[in-house]
Structure formats: C-alpha cells, structure tokens
Amino acid sequence: MFVATKTLLHKAQQHHYAVPHFNVNNMEIVQGVVQAAVEARSPIILATSQGAIEYAGMQFLHAIVSTAAQTSGVPIALHLDHGTDLDIIKHAIDIGYSSVMIDASHFDFEKNVALTSKVVKLAHAKGITVEAELGTIGGVEDAVSSRHILYTDPAKAVEFVKRTKCDFLAVAIGTSHGAYKFKGTAKLRLDILGKIKKHVSIPLVLHGASGVPPSLVTMAEKYGAKLKGVEGVPDIQIKAAIKTGICKVNTDTDLRIAFDAAVRKVIKEQPQDFDPRHMLGPARELIKDVARKRMKLFGSENRC
Ligand code: G3H
Ligand code: 13P
Numbered sequence: 001m002f003v004a005t006k007t008l009l010h011k012a013q014q015h016h017y018a019v020p021h022f023n024v025n026n027m028e029i030v031q032g033v034v035q036a037a038v039e040a041r042s043p044i045i046l047a048t049s050q051g052a053i054e055y056a057g058m059q060f061l062h063a064i065v066s067t068a069a070q071t072s073g074v075p076i077a078l079h080l081d082h083g084t085d086l087d088i089i090k091h092a093i094d095i096g097y098s099s100v101m102i103d104a105s106h107f108d109f110e111k112n113v114a115l116t117s118k119v120v121k122l123a124h125a126k127g128i129t130v131e132a133e134l135g136t137i138g139g140v141e142d143a144v145s146s147r148h149i150l151y152t153d154p155a156k157a158v159e160f161v162k163r164t165k166c167d168f169l170a171v172a173i174g175t176s177h178g179a180y181k182f183k184g185t186a187k188l189r190l191d192i193l194g195k196i197k198k199h200v201s202i203p204l205v206l207h208g209a210s211g212v213p214p215s216l217v218t219m220a221e222k223y224g225a226k227l228k229g230v231e232g233v234p235d236i237q238i239k240a241a242i243k244t245g246i247c248k249v250n251t252d253t254d255l256r257i258a259f260d261a262a263v264r265k266v267i268k269e270q271p272q273d274f275d276p277r278h279m280l281g282p283a284r285e286l287i288k289d290v291a292r293k294r295m296k297l298f299g300s301e302n303r304c
C-alpha cells in the first residue's frame with residue numbers, strides 16, 4: 001500500500017529505527033527490494049532520482065512502484081531524490097509521489113532557504129512532504145574518491161528548518177555518494193549529528209550510506225569489474241548514526257554493485273545464453289538479498 005513518507009518517518013523516529021530508502025531505476029530493482037520488504041515485514045521508501053526519471057520516465061516509474069505498493073501488502077512511499085529541477089518537482093507532486101526532495105545544498109544558505117521554502121509551499125498545498133539538505137554530501141567526480149564535504153552546521157540547521165518549514169532534513173556528517181567514500185579510516189561526525197538532533201525535531205536523513213560490502217565487491221571483481229579502492233560506511237557506524245537520531249537511510253550504490261555482479265556472473269559463466277531474463281532474474285535475487293540485509297541493519301524488520 002502507498003503511504004505518506006511522513007507517517008513512516010515519524011513512526012521510525014518514535015521507535016528508534018530507520019526506514020530504508022532505496023534508489024530504483026527499473027522493474028527488477030523495484031521487485032527485488034519489495035520482495036525483501038515483504039519477507040522482512042519492513043516499510044520502505046522507493047526513490048527515483050532525476051537521472052532515473054530521465055532513464056525510465058516518471059510515469060513508468062510511478063506505475064511500477066504503485067503496482068508494487070498495491071500488491072505487496074507492505075507500506076511503500078515513493079520519493080523524488082535530489083530534486084533540483086522545479087518542473088520535475090512539480091510533476092512529481094502532481095503525479096502522486098509521496099514526498100519530494102529539494103536539493104539546493106550547493107547554493108549559499110539564503111538561496112537554499114529561498115528555493116526550499118518555495119518547494120515546501122508548492123508541496124504542502126497538495127499535502128506532500130519535503131526533504132531538504134543543508135551542508136554538502138560528497139560525491140564521486142571521477143573514478144577515484146573525490147569528496148567535497150561541508151559538514152552541516154547545527155545552529156544553521158535550526159534556523160533552516162524554522163524558516164523553510166521542511167519536513168525532513170538531510171545532514172552532511174561525512175558520508176558521500178558512490179563507491180569511493182573514504183580514503184583511510186571511515187569516520188562519521190556523530191558529534192555533529194548529536195548536536196543537530198538535540199535542537200531539530202524533524203526526521204533526519206543520511207545520504208551516501210551504502211556499505212559497499214566486500215563480498216559483493218569480490219563477486220563483481222571475480223567476473224571482471226574493476227573496483228579498486230572502493231569503501232563504504234561500516235555497519236557499526238550506520239547503527240551508531242541511527243542511535244544518534246537518523247531515521248531514513250539512503251542506499252543506491254550497494255544495489256548497483258549487486259546488480260552488476262549478478263549480471264556479470266551470468267555473462268561470464270553462460271556466454272551462449274542471450275536471454276535477458278537469465279541475467280536480470282539473478283540480479284533481482286541479489287538485490288533482494290542486499291536489501292534484506294539493509295533492513296536488518298536499520299532495525300526496520302517486523303515494523304508492519
Ligand atoms: O544520490 C544519488 C543517487 O545515487 C542517484 O544517482 O543521479 O546517478 O541516479 P543518479
Ligand atoms: P549511496 O551512493 O551511498 O548508495 O547513497 C545513495 C543516496 O544517498 C541516494 O540519495
């Protein structure tokens with residue numbers, strides 16, 4: 001069933017676990033994640049980035065996710081991830097997304113406040129909630145880790161939430177998007193998170209949270225992937241972040257590596273087989289396995 005993102009996150013906040021946010025781009029990823037949620041009895045947020053929308057089409061993604069929501073029996077929210085384009089944000093609100101993210105974190109504070117406030121007004125008028133971002137979560141800019149992280153300032157976070165009236169806040173505490181998150185020791189700034197949590201009452205979101213599990217990396221590399229130097233957020237730090245106040249955790253990279261590893265395996269081991277279902281079926285299974293492990297880690301199992 002389709003549910004409001006706010007309902008999922010407020011319940012998670014109250015009971016000290018995190019709702020898994022998974023990025024989805026196609027039917028097999030949606031099915032793998034949803035099958036895991038059904039087995040685990042976990043609520044989930046399925047998210048489409050603007051890149052996913054460009055790839056698959058918003059209407060297709062909405063249709064796939066709403067079919068999954070109608071047939072699965074677990075609470076599912078559909079979320080626009082890292083919205084930067086106002087037309088796409090408006091379209092998502094109109095088509096029936098549960099929530100949207102406005103990511104104006106690359107602008108200065110005042111412009112971020114202005115753009116976020118604008119989206120909040122548009123979305124709230126239609127009963128849709130808004131995630132915003134303050135600080136800068138790093139990202140991959142080339143094959144190697146290239147991070148530019150500007151930690152969220154706790155005092156600014158209080159002012160930002162008060163002025164924009166956003167519903168959920170993505171914080172920058174040392175994570176970055178992609179598979180190359182750390183050079184050396186992985187370290188999240190839980191001290192900063194603790195200060196934000198103390199003064200900000202809305203649900204807090206952790207982006208760039210993939211664990212990049214060594215077993216998946218080994219599998220992908222065995223069948224030809226080149227992933228030297230990849231590093232994710234250790235499980236123990238994800239747990240600590242949830243304990244400190246995070247109640248939505250975003251995962252994309254782990255699903256990508258799983259998909260990649262499974263497809264590579266079939267291509268390498270069965271070179272005579274050209275049936276796409278024989279590649280995408282195992283990819284869906286491995287996605288399910290990865291999603292299931294994330295649910296266990298986040299404490300979202302048996303919450304519905
Ligand atoms: O946060 C970013 C997600 O991993 C989406 O990535 O823009 O390549 O779809 P994408
Ligand atoms: P990862 O790249 O760590 O999976 O992060 C995904 C994300 O934050 C999507 O918004």
Ligand code: ZN
Nearest residue numbers: 177207208250
């Ligand atoms: Zn993100």
